[in-house]
Amino acid sequence: MTTPLLPPVTIDQFRDDILRHLTYSVGTDPEHASSYDWRLALSFALRDRVVEPWFASTRRTWTEDSKRVYYLSMEFLIGRVLEDAAINIGLRDIAAGALALLGQDFTTLAEGEPDAALGNGGLGRLAACYMESMATLGCPAYGYGIRYENGLFRQRFESGQQVEAPEDWLTQRQPWDFERPESAYTIGFKGHVENVDGRVRWIPGETVLASAHDMPVVGWRANWANTLRLWAARPTTLFDLERFNRGDYAAAAEPEILARTLSRVLYPDDTTYQGKELRLKQEYFLTSAAIQDILRRFLKTHDDLRQLPDKVAIQMNDTHPALAGPELIRLLVDHHGIAFAEASRIARECLGYTNHTLLPEALERWSTWLMGTVLPRHMQIIEAIDAEHAQDYPARPAHTAIVAGNEVKMGELAFITSHKVNGVSALHTDLVRRNLFADLDRLHPGRIINETNGVTPRRWLKLANPGLSGLITDTIGEGWEADLDRLSGLEAHVEDRAFRDRFMAIKRANKAATSDWLAKRTGVQADPDAIFDVQVKRIHEYKRQLLNILQTIAQWQRIRDTPNGDHVPRVRIFGGKSAPGYAVAKEIIHLINDVAATINADPAVKGLLKVVFPANYNVSMAEKLMPAADLSEQISTAGKEASGTGNMKLSLNGALTIGTLDGANVEIRERVGPENFFLFGLTADQVIQRRKDVDHARHAIEASQPLRDVLQMIAEGRFSPDQPDRYHGVVDRVWNHDYFLVASDFTAYDDAQSQVDGVWRRPDDWARMAALNTARMGFFSSDRAIRGYMNDIWSVESAI
Ligand code: 26V
DSSP, X not given: OOOOSOOOOOHHHHHHHHHHHHHHXXXXXXXXXXXXXXXXXXXXXXXXXXXXXXXXXXXXXXXXTOOEXXXXXXXXXXXXXXXXXXXXXTOHHHHHXXXXXXXXXXXXXXXTSOXXXXXXXXXXXXXXXXXXXXXXXXXXXXXXXXXOSBOSOEEEEETTEEEEEOOOGGGSOOTTOEEEEEEEEEEEESOXXXXXXXXXXXXXXXXXXXXXXXXXXXXGGGSOEEEEEEXXXXXXSSOOHHHHHTTOXXXXXXXXXXXXXXXXXXXXXXXXXXXXXXXXXXXXXXXXXXXXHHHHHHHHHOOOGGGHHHHEEEEEESSTTTTHHHHHHHIIIIITOOOHHHHHHHHHHHEEEEOOOOOGGGSOEEEHHHHHHHOHHHHHHHXXXXXHHHHHOTTOOGGGOSEETTEEEHHHHHHHTOSEEEESSHHHHHHIIIIITHHHHHHSTTOEEEOOOOBOHIIIIIITOHHHHHHHHHHHOTTGGGOGGGGGGGGGGTTOHHHHHHHHHHHHHHHHHHHHHHHHHHSOOOOTTSEEEEEESOOOGGGTHHHHHHHHHHHHHHHHHOTTSOOOOEEEEEEOOOOTTOHHHHHHHHHHHHHHHHHHTOXXXXXXXXXXXXXXXXXXXXXXXXXXXXXEEEOOOTTOOSOOSHHHXXXXXXXXXXXXXXXXXXXXXXXXXXXXXXXXXXXXXXXHHHHTSTTHHHHHHHTOHHHHHHHHXXXXXXXXXXXXXXXXXXXXXXXXXXXXXXXXXXXXXXXXXXXXXXXHTSHHHHHHHHHHHHHTOGGGBHHHHHHHHIIIIIOOOOOO
């Protein structure tokens, strides 16, 4: 580790920096400045101190000619930037002190920053954590993404139903955005392919410009900083002057509108692949801009493209950028005269592919007609890649082909064009090997590897949970932020009563703060002494929010049946968005809100049970909820959740998990110890077996009186008296189309919830288990994950 690059700064100096920026960058004075102005001035003052390490890192990479990592992702779910940067450069407290001198509050200003919501969920947030870890580890890297004008939609509830509104983060000035109009590339679409003198030329029918915007990503202690380069689409010709002069203003603006559409919106459906032309164009737009940029940078200091794999590692975050292979091959062959076989080898040695889902409906497949129309040259190259593979592996089974049944299968394409393919948890990787790519695995043994996901402890512990971070530092000293395995040092203190008391007092304080926040947001009063039971993630059938709410109803019924019983108070907190077109998920949201209204208004419950569903769950809300959770709901149907990362954030912050053997839950349980984890439910193999009984749901319902009662209540309209048949569809699906085995896992889940209550009644046991969760989560740092990628896939060295 090198010494920090940053010169020290005093509170007074930093105050002067803020004032200088308020005057000269924002153009106002303290008397007239709004919170927005103050936040911008603060951001610029911090940014100045990010720029130094950023340039230094970039210079080092050039002078040392280091191998660079390029992380291609359609999503980067960054959230807020200000406080994260302030913490990493060590100026969080100095900035707060300087602002106090100016009569401003750091937290208030920081919370005014809109989230950069350029992602749907886990996949996009993982990319953001990985960018931060690459910077922390000194891994020379660029992230490449799209600068969506509108990120993931805003969610609100009207009569309990999700309503979407456009998200507009770019209407505010972006202090972390450096526009690079000089870095722009032409991206072609459609047109035709010509053969001239034995050389192939693609003549696109449409073009747009991809124009770069750079964001610095600074690592812990500012020892290194990388670039997140987001592409904005611009027209190649601003407008049609001839039409404009004729007075046809709308038509004159067509090229501009066409281009802007490309980087306008993030597709909000991360569950069903839809085959939309605009989405394919977005994917190619990102990929082509990235590959052109990568080649331009390489060719500045090298001339032999056969050495590209020594200097370039390209990671595809799922199949969305899987045109990287064909695009790289196209440029090598058509523009640089390299033979196809050689180009194909170069591409494969550069490329890696991370798979994030096994759900068949989310696997990308493009019709050959669409691919051939939008990208005619790429369609030819895809066919050539497929033919080469067929020739190299004559025994390959037909379904390993990339092109089949008039479709291009992007998973097979990404697999065949990569030297390494990875899953995101041990179980998921095993299923990728055994099911999704079983035959390709046999043809390419060793290509599929596992890299279990991780989360950055800087944002998810240091920033989100200053109380617990303080206790950790007091107990084991500094240094855990960049070496999370050191958390194991807490274990020695778990038997120390004073330590446990402080641990639980911090949790209690976090819950009290979150309770105030929830009350403001939703009007629901949550008792900080109740169990805070949290399920936050996208709403999807496989994640089984339905199982959670059904069991909540069962618990409500028990409280009503035995009002003098020994019930443990709980607050069930939900958060998450549904894809706008996912009717079943929207129905589940509606049901949760209806159940919440009914239960929260029931005086018989006497505060023993509350259901809260704050709208618009996002990164910033996660930062509030994770530190306040006692119980983490990770209850997906086994075999369906590739990894999960919220599970890691919650356990790291001292929540106990109630969960199935799915995704990274398996490894979390192994690490924290099975005695500190509430396991329930069918295993992935049992799920397959269970479905063979066509009457599985009926059998499960008939065997459970509580479940029968719950379904009966919903069917009778107890939660929708204004429309009693509102949830007939939900009830019918549980009885007759219960693909995700809600009924089959209900009793086991209900029992596990009773065990949770049992442990809660023994506060000292709970405290031990919670503290052990934090102490044993070091493995799930994204630093560990990124080290794995660096060693196993990218072959890159740390520069620090
Ligand atoms: C799929 C699609 C389909 C086409 C249209 C747009 C779109 C956008 C995103 C996706 C990705 C779905 C895959 C995904 O998000 N997987 C999640 O990845 C997390 C990080 O590895 C993992 O923790 C979650 O378990 C997994 O569901």
